[in-house]
Amino acid sequence: xxxxxxxxxxxRKSKTADDIFKALKNVPIFSELNPRExxxxxxxxxxxxxxxxxxxxxxxxxxxxxxxxxxxxxxxxEEDEAGNTTTLAVLKDGAFFGDLALLDEAPRSAxxxxxxxxxxxxxxxxxxxxxxxxxxxxxxKILFSLAKIIGERLRRTNEQLAVLKKK
Amino acid sequence: MDNYxxxxxxxxxxxxxxxxxxxxxxxALIVIFPFVKSVVVMFVIxxxxxxxxxxxxxxxxxxxINRGLAIVITMLLILxxxxxxxxxxxxxxxxxxxxxxxxxxxxxxxxxNKRVEEFFAVNFNNAxxxxxxxxxxxxxxxxxxxxxxxxxxxxxSFLASVAIVPFLTFFIIKDMRIFxxxxxxxxxxxxxxxxxxxxxxxxxxxxxxxQGQATDAFIVGCLSVLGLFIINLVFDxxxxxxxxxxxxxxxxxxxxxxxxxxxxxxxxxxxxxxNPPNLGIVLLWIVITFVLVQVIDNSFVSPMVVSKSVNMHxxxxxxxxxxxxxxxxxxxMLFAVPVTGIIxxxxxxxxxxxxxxxxx
Numbered sequence: 001x002x003x004x005x006x007x008x009x010x011x012r013k014s015k016t017a018d019d020i021f022k023a024l025k026n027v028p029i030f031s032e033l034n035p036r037e038x039x040x041x042x043x044x045x046x047x048x049x050x051x052x053x054x055x056x057x058x059x060x061x062x063x064x065x066x067x068x069x070x071x072x073x074x075x076x077x078e079e080d081e082a083g084n085t086t087t088l089a090v091l092k093d094g095a096f097f098g099d100l101a102l103l104d105e106a107p108r109s110a111x112x113x114x115x116x117x118x119x120x121x122x123x124x125x126x127x128x129x130x131x132x133x134x135x136x137x138x139x140x141k142i143l144f145s146l147a148k149i150i151g152e153r154l155r156r157t158n159e160q161l162a163v164l165k166k167k
Numbered sequence: 168m169d170n171y172x173x174x175x176x177x178x179x180x181x182x183x184x185x186x187x188x189x190x191x192x193x194x195a196l197i198v199i200f201p202f203v204k205s206v207v208v209m210f211v212i213x214x215x216x217x218x219x220x221x222x223x224x225x226x227x228x229x230x231x232i233n234r235g236l237a238i239v240i241t242m243l244l245i246l247x248x249x250x251x252x253x254x255x256x257x258x259x260x261x262x263x264x265x266x267x268x269x270x271x272x273x274x275x276x277x278x279x280n281k282r283v284e285e286f287f288a289v290n291f292n293n294a295x296x297x298x299x300x301x302x303x304x305x306x307x308x309x310x311x312x313x314x315x316x317x318x319x320x321x322x323x324s325f326l327a328s329v330a331i332v333p334f335l336t337f338f339i340i341k342d343m344r345i346f347x348x349x350x351x352x353x354x355x356x357x358x359x360x361x362x363x364x365x366x367x368x369x370x371x372x373x374x375x376x377x378q379g380q381a382t383d384a385f386i387v388g389c390l391s392v393l394g395l396f397i398i399n400l401v402f403d404x405x406x407x408x409x410x411x412x413x414x415x416x417x418x419x420x421x422x423x424x425x426x427x428x429x430x431x432x433x434x435x436x437x438x439x440x441x442n443p444p445n446l447g448i449v450l451l452w453i454v455i456t457f458v459l460v461q462v463i464d465n466s467f468v469s470p471m472v473v474s475k476s477v478n479m480h481x482x483x484x485x486x487x488x489x490x491x492x493x494x495x496x497x498x499x500m501l502f503a504v505p506v507t508g509i510i511x512x513x514x515x516x517x518x519x520x521x522x523x524x525x526x527x
């Protein structure tokens with residue numbers, strides 16, 4: 001006999017897992033992973049909920065890892081010493097930020113503030129390094145994707161620099 | 168009630184509840200602790216063991232072995248090694264204890280009684296007093312023996328509790344990440360990154376420290392066994408059960424400053440009781456051996472394998488060992504320094520986090 005309470009719990013659980021899978025699939029770092037590998041990632045990510053105006057991290061904090069927005073809005077903001085802020089970007093569902101912190105603990109170059117009630121996934125360096133050791137094949141796949149993204153960013157920066165130099 | 172009064176009222180109420188809960192929590196801990204003491208001790212031992220064995224499990228997992236299976240293999244290997252060592256040592260210890268007991272009964276106690284009676288007969292010409300004194304000595308001996316029986320009884324219950332430790336260790340290693348994630352899930356967003364970072368750093372430092380201590384204890388144990396083995400070769404076996412004594416020295420080395428002395432005492436005692444012909448020289452060589460082991464440990468082994476972040480003042484060591492002894496007996500004394508090391512590392516990392524994260 002089916003139990004309605006248990007069914008409700010199960011359906012909520014699978015819906016949550018679906019949300020996470022969808023969000024992860026949209027992130028280039030994880031896009032090439034198979035379902036089994038995705039399962040491993042799901043085990044080590046942290047899901048957090050932020051209220052509007054709540055900081056996710058602050059500029060100058062030691063970098064710890066990247067975040068993926070499942071639902072919500074996040075402002076990437078630069079703060080000066082006087083406390084004035086400049087919004088550098090507004091990120092929406094499916095966007096990710098802070099990925100360079102997967103590589104080292106350098107201070108965050110900007111703050112991330114929730115601009116709306118947001119549902120966010122966190123993937124952090126200590127867990128990534130642990131995964132890299134325990135499941136090196138999977139770790140290398142992620143590392144390679146991360147390198148491709150950083151390479152692409154560098155190429156774009158070089159192009160913009162070249163355009164600026166010509167001017 | 169105006170808005171300001173209402174806010175003040177709610178703040179006072181909040182503060183009252185916090186203070187009440189803190190006092191209630193501390194009181195509850197004090198009341199509950201004696202009942203849960205053994206469980207806490209078992210959990211701490213299992214946690215330390217999990218940190219010690221985790222690298223081996225991670226290594227096997229990295230070689231493609233399923234994590235659960237890797238834990239079982241690691242624990243079976245460790246339990247097998249312990250069982251093998253115990254099976255080698257126990258029969259020897261039993262025979263040594265038997266021979267010591269008969270020696271003590273036949274020689275030492277009779278000898279003491281005889282000498283006391285002679286002493287009183289010569290000096291006070293009072294045989295009655297002499298008999299009283301000897302009966303007191305015998306009573307004291309009996310009391311000592313019954314205390315020893317109590318001690319062995321407590322060791323027995325300790326061994327029974329120890330049987331649960333492998334199960335606890337298994338689940339801690341298997342689900343360590345799930346525990347950590349569940350723990351961190353309840354932390355407010357403001358402190359989330361800082362807590363995660365601190366938890367990770369503390370975990371790394373503590374497991375390095377425990378692995379270092381274990382390696383150090385193992386090397387000191389081996390060096391002590393080797394030293395005593397050489398003494399036995401040169402002086403015709405004055406130190407029986409040298410493997411067991413060496414192992415005690417290794418384990419005792421977990422307690423800095425006090426450990427080396429505790430480690431040397433059994434070797435000296437056994438030698439004194441077995442009373443070899445050149446007792447003085449053998450004792451001197453035993454002392455030299457243990458000093459040499461300590462010199463090697465302090466100059467080469469310890470700096471290489473034990474984390475420097477948990478250096479402790481001798482006075483701190485003495486105080487925490489006494490507190491550990493009061494809280495959980497011999498086991499408490501043994502684990503007092505590692506647990507204090509963990510608290511020290513944790514405090515340092517928390518301070519680092521508070522300094523480096525913007526929490527306002």
